[in-house]
Amino acid sequence: MAKLYKIRSNEAALISQRMADVALKHNSDVLANAYARTSVKLENLHAPFAEQLTDLDMKIIRTFVANYMQANG
Secondary structure, three states: OOOOOOOOHHHHHHHHHHHHHHHHHOOOHHHHHHHHHHHHHHHOOOOOOOOOOOHHHHHHHHHHHHHHOOOOO
């Protein structure tokens, strides 16, 4: 089970949407599937009975944010 990480609803929604967009167009099926699966978990993060994020999910999120969510200037 992942440690408790504080991801606010607005952050989760933004990351989830961008992750889903990237998953649709990604060349690697493995990464596309990982992004799609994690995107769904993020989308439902603060809903009752939501599937909890695992350590692997958190690594995927951190890597995704570092590679796709960096501010451009």
